[in-house]
Amino acid sequence: MVDQRSRLKRNRIPSTCAHCRVKKLRCDRAKPYCERCILDNCTDECVYDAKEMKENAEISTNRELLTRIKHYEDIMAYQKSLLDNLKQLQRTPGFKTPPSEVEPVKSGDVYNQRFDGYAIFESNPTYFEPTSNMGLILEDPALTSLIAGPHNRPHESCYNESDSVVPEITAGLGRLPPLRHIFSMLDRVFDFFSPFFHFFDKDSLLSQLLQLLKNNGEYSAIDGSKSNESSLIAILLLLLRLSSITMSPEFKPSNDSGFNINESYVECAMGLLMSPQSFKNIKFSKIQGLLLLSVYKMYCPEDDDTSFSMAIINAALVQSARVLGMHQPFEKYPRHLLDESQLAAWKKTWDFICYLDVSYAFDKGVTPVTHVSEIHSQSMAANSRKHEKITRLMSQCSKSLRAYLNGHISQREVNVAENEQLLKDFSDCLSEQNHSFRQLTTNNNSLTVAEISDKAREFAFRLDLVHKEFRVCFLLGSVNHASIKTTSLAFERSLILLRILHEKVVESRTFFTPEIDKLLYPRLWLGPRMAVIYLLRVIKRVMDGEHSILEYFRYFNSPDSTGLMDWIDIDFKSEQASLKKILTKLSEIYDGGFESSTVYYSCFKASMFMKYTLDYVEQKYPQSLIVERRSRPSAPFETILEGWMKKDEKKNVTGVESSLKSLNNELADFLDGMDEFWPSFV
Incomplete structure (x- = not known):
């Protein structure tokens, strides 16, 4: 009699590759090359025993077959339930249901309760609207019996x-x-x-x-x-x-x-x-x-x-x-x-798609593709990770933005109530984040890379919201007879966006990691582009004696504006001195980001706005607001402009430059009349 242990015994086949087996290293057994061999640059030694590879392949194939069988069994069970219900409907009048059978549902809409609009098409789940051919067929129980199953059976694509x-x-x-x-x-x-x-x-x-x-x-x-x-x-x-x-x-x-x-x-x-x-x-x-x-x-x-x-x-x-x-x-x-x-x-x-769509539509002034009914609310578990909370806030903002874009904005009207409601929604989202820009960008060596990445995404979302807040405040401030409190909100946001950029460009602060900072760098330049325009508006009103610079600061209410007066070093005795210090900060940003203009297109456009803003102020107020600027001929800037034009002829840079030059000559008239035509200008 054969020993039971000898019957169960089999030759052990090594499962690690040859290189890891010789070096006695842990092998992840990946095919065709394990991670260790890839990192050590010795993929030529990453070979497996042929019999072992064959056995593993057979095991993998069997596992895939079992998964497929289970999938088809589920589909067959689903189709059988549909056919059973269909047979219930097709029985002749007077037929008595045996006690052992389930009493059929009286409604003639049995299959409609089953078909939810989804079916397999070209091996992928696909949605069919009620008016489509597939929808018309599958909504009808009698017609469904003709294709009992193919609509949910995966098959090979006809495209090779x-x-x-x-x-x-x-x-x-x-x-x-x-x-x-x-x-x-x-x-x-x-x-x-x-x-x-x-x-x-x-x-x-x-x-x-x-x-x-x-x-x-x-x-x-x-x-x-x-x-x-x-x-x-x-x-x-x-x-x-x-x-x-x-x-x-x-x-x-x-x-x-x-x-x-x-x-x-x-x-x-x-x-x-x-x-x-x-x-x-x-x-x-x-x-x-x-x-x-x-x-x-x-x-x-x-x-x-x-x-x-x-x-x-x-x-x-x-x-x-x-x-x-x-x-x-x-x-x-x-x-x-x-x-x-x-x-x-x-x-x-889908939630992220909705946010990208309505966010882009709001920023660019185009019509969103998603419908207001397609943006759904999202709940969040108590133990959710931080990035899941940001996802929920994005969904919340999507609903607010889409409802706003569905209002009177298409008629080029500034509806004060709608803009104030949107501003309140933004404020609620920002307050729910519980972190200001300063808190998010404070370095903490005890954080892991994953935790730093979560903070970076929260920073990017907050930056986007503040930029949108600025746009809404700009619109509200352009309404006739807007109060100083309303107009100060846009000025506050513009200074917040400029300070963040100044910290990065001039002070060379590291916000997160060098890699993440490099990814976020172009986004830092988007908001300041229009912030510079609003800054000109404030300068003109202060210089004309319409408002005081301290009046604007009195109504600042954002947690991100903490320390703004110290950052600018406001002179409480001189309005002109305070404005010169703000323009000095702007000049420092322009000088510090000049080299980046050759690499980042968003930086180039913002720098162009800054250049013409500083040029205009020097021409308009030569005795009052002259700030020290690094001596630089105009040739390098023109060279950068020519380089971007050659790099991509599709970019309409020339149009932007010519419009700014003409604006430079008539900027006073432009600022005087901005209250009247700003909505259509946007």
């Missing part, structure tokens, strides 16, 4: 690789960095910026992205068999570009390595995401790719969306999300098609 535009669009990229560099750069992006990309699941995304690539030693390339995954390829290119523009010089590959991750990566990503072929089969990864593109354009150095491309991207983003049915209330999401984590991801993603 020949439809892909990936090879054509990515042809100019050249070689990608080595796999070990890409792995390090992607990891680094999520370490520092994960709260900004909360619509991604890091582990799942990295797994998908690494499968797109094949390693060729000194460089890597996109696997040709994955060319139909255009959205994932676009996400990879955008993440690499984001990592590159925020990377410290010591961590960047040397110039002689042949890898230059420049704005061409973004152009390729936009081509992949916005090409007509990419809309043939909309997946959740396409929604994520468009979201990432929107976030990139908010923080990127080379663009300020003068061409309104963000309006087109937002429209594509909202409509693509509607195709999947993400615009429906959370309780109507297809729980028979998605698991809990996918449902949560849909909800979180």
